[in-house]
Amino acid sequence: MSVPDVPELLDHAVAALGGTRRDGQVTMATAVASAIEDAEHLAVQAGTGTGKSLAYLVPSIRHAVESNETVVVSTATIALQRQLTERDLPRLASALAEPIGREPKFAILKGRANYLCLNKVHTGVADEPDTELFDAFELSRTGREVTRLREWTSDTETGDRDDLPQGVSDRSWRQVSVTSRECLGANACPYSEDCFAEIARRKAGASDVIVTNHAMLAIDAMSPATILPEHKVVVIDEAHELVDRITSVTTEEISAAGVTLVARRLGKLVSDETADALVGAGEQLGILLEESQNGEWTRLPNGAGEILASLRDRLWNARSEIGPAKPGTDPEAAAARQMAMSATDSLHDTVVRTLTVFGEADITKRFDVVWKAVDDFRNNTRHTLRIAPLSVAGLLRTSLFTDSTVILTSATLTLGGNFDALARTWGLPPHGDVNDDGASGNGWRGLDAGSPFDFPKAAILYVADRLPPPGRDGIAAATLDQMVEMMTAAGGRTLGLFSSMRAAKEASEKLRERVDFPILCQGDDATSTLIRRFADDEATCLFGTLSLWQGVDVPGPSLQLVMIDRIPFPRPDDPLLSARQRDVDARGGNGFLTVSANHAALLLAQGAGRLLRSTADRGVVAVLDPRLATARYGGYLMAGLPPFWKTRDKGAVVAALRRLTAG
Structure with missing residues (x-):
């Protein structure tokens, strides 16, 4: 037919x-x-x-x-x-x-690491705990979660992490899953016929x-x-x-902890001499990263080239020593070997990729960006070298x-x-x-394709052109006053979108003393729980940062005011976006407009889009950053927003919110 x-x-x-x-x-x-x-x-x-x-x-x-x-x-x-x-x-x-x-x-297909690995579950091959993150309570919790995951293996039909009734930590999940590089392959794995990832792949193919x-x-x-x-x-x-x-997937990292983990995985697969040499290279890397400055590396710090080259060579020696698996190797040993080879290959390739960047002296001809970052885990500081594609x-x-x-x-x-x-x-x-x-x-x-919303009749875009420009010294008193006035007129019902968690927390603490309705702040509880509480109580307000700009879908009277504290430009110390902006400038373009302004325009449009989620919704989007009205790039940013009715008259906005609340 x-x-x-x-x-x-x-x-x-x-x-x-x-x-x-x-x-x-x-x-x-x-x-x-x-x-x-x-x-x-x-x-x-x-x-x-x-x-x-x-x-x-x-x-x-x-x-x-x-x-x-x-x-x-x-x-x-x-x-x-x-x-x-x-x-x-x-x-x-x-x-x-x-x-x-x-x-x-139809079918859903995810990466292999999203599915239980039956070989890993049955052989008991596990990742070593990270010494930098070692914590007795965490280790105990991990043990309990891994036990629950092993029991779940006999109950689940999909082996899909998202189908797990109660979530577990990433560390626990890694004990029962493998990446595609760690997988033994369908021909070598004794559980290939029942493999959850392979079943999902076969279903997808049909x-x-x-x-x-x-x-x-x-x-x-x-x-x-x-x-x-x-x-x-x-x-x-x-x-x-x-x-x-895509950028996230193609970003890699190098750290002393990562080298130590590879050395542990190698275990008895290499000689003590080879393992010790690798550990020593990792220690040298750790000292280098601790002593080097944070941010982008446009050139290698003193001694970095030699240390990275030494690490590369020792990883290659270890990889060569592992060799192919012998026929008849039992599944547990084969899995351990494959995990060791995968970890070694991955780290070796990342070190080579990093050295290749600095092999090109002309910074405008490089394809990757390298920077040093500092992350805090449970009061432990980790110094990490990251590499990501410029484009x-x-x-x-x-x-x-x-x-x-x-x-x-x-x-x-x-x-x-x-x-x-x-x-x-x-x-x-x-x-x-x-x-x-x-x-x-x-x-x-x-x-x-347009929208079913009548934007000019449904919503107001208010730009506070008379407020002081946002600075580094916290939220201005006049800005806080306007927040209080608009939130009070709205009877709560406010989603506050902030450019940083520090600003969201500052506004929450100061405004809780000045308004009579609850203010929830991202970080007080799980974000999904906070959004649910916000939606369930019309008077409640919710303040937060990046994930709320795109992750809130609350139709109805619980959300009638979206407040944006400032134009969401990227941080000036963001190494990747700064490098991309510099690259555009070097090629004769406008790096600020191409990178920073477009980043801000996209987030601003996403944030403003939180207001109208159904054709019955009404309300106000208030941008408390006068640069949207006064700066030359303001018109460009405004062109990406829905065609709301626009005003700079605070009195008109407050009156409109009061009418909405009364209605």
Whole structure:
């Protein structure tokens, strides 16, 4: 039987699911279908309430069924993965079974480390505890959690960490899981037939739609092996986070603790002399990192080249000494050998990558950024050398966009009024307007599918142009006064988005003394618990930083005021973003606008997007940073925000909030 076209399938699905027709959803679904048919990349901005999941799933399923090809859907967050696989896809598959002639199949596919490893569980091969983090209570808790995980092995059908009834620490999970590099491989593992990761992979290979994450996309792009089943179409939801997630996957680190862990894993696989030499190299590295300055390394500190080269050579000697496993090696010994080889290879490759950076004297020709960071774990300070790509555009361009037709979508993709800023970071050529209905000539086009919200009638954007600019000496008294006045007018119901945790805590402490309603602050409890408490009590306010800018979905009267303390520019001492800004400047571009302003514009749009989550919502977004009104870049940042009714009149805002509260 012939498969109905996308508009007909979408109408059928919407009716079956009890929804109503949305023009933006139809526009997006039609555009996605055309992009797939024409093999043209598509970027779609679809505001909250558009129904973008259905708009890309319907044409994806139609294509998969008609062509007998798998479509990959990638998300940035676990929450969206669950929404797709536990709610959207099961209902949609059932709804489309009749018109397309069969029920579409779907599966979720994650990295191997997300699944229990039966070989590791049954052989008892475990990671050594990190001496820097050694703590008797933690070790006891880890033991209890690992025991529970081993018992869970006989109860679970998926072995998926996210299906665990009660969560465990990352340390405990590592005792029962392996990375892809640590895996023995299906041919060598005695548990390959029952392997949870392999079962998930086989199920994915037989599915019409596979749901995965951006990290898996990166691993698939970088790996010579096939990670994802063969596919020609990729849908990237939450595409505004694609670059950050890919960057995270391609970031590596070197530390004295990491060298010690590798030496422990080597155990009796190498001679005492080789192990001692490696430990000695790790100690030298530790001293070097403790004595070196924090931040970016544009050149190697005195002695660093020799120490890193020594570490590289000793890791290579150890790796060579391990050698291949002998035939008949028992599974426990084989697993220990594989883990040791993986850890050694990984650290060796990272050291080589770091030395390669400084092999290029011209800083403008380097592809990676190296910096030293200091992290605190339970009052223990760890000095770490990190290395990350200056850009992932080349990786995305030569792998993802060359091999597949890609649909990129999010509620916030346009910065400064078009898609060009994000397109550059994805490796696509800049070209055009938001509503580009024709072919671009550059292999992709952008589409703004609109929003069901009447922004000018539903919300006010207030810019406090008469407040003092934010500084380093804490929140100004006048700014705190305005916060109190607006929060009081709103009767609580406030989400405070701050540029730092220090500012969020300062505002919480000072305002609790001046208002009569509860103020929750991120860090007081689990973030999910705080959001739930905020949503359940209309008078409660919630203050926090980065994760709240993107992670709060609270429709209704519990949220009527979003306060933003300052334009969320990146920290000036952020080594990676500073290096990227310098690189743009060196190539004749505007580094501030390309990196810092775009970073701020994206977060600002995400933060403002917390206010309207349903068509019945009303309220105010208040930006308490006068630079949005007075600085030259203010107009560029404003162009990325929803078209709220704009004002600089505080009195009008307070009066509007009072009317909302009274209503």
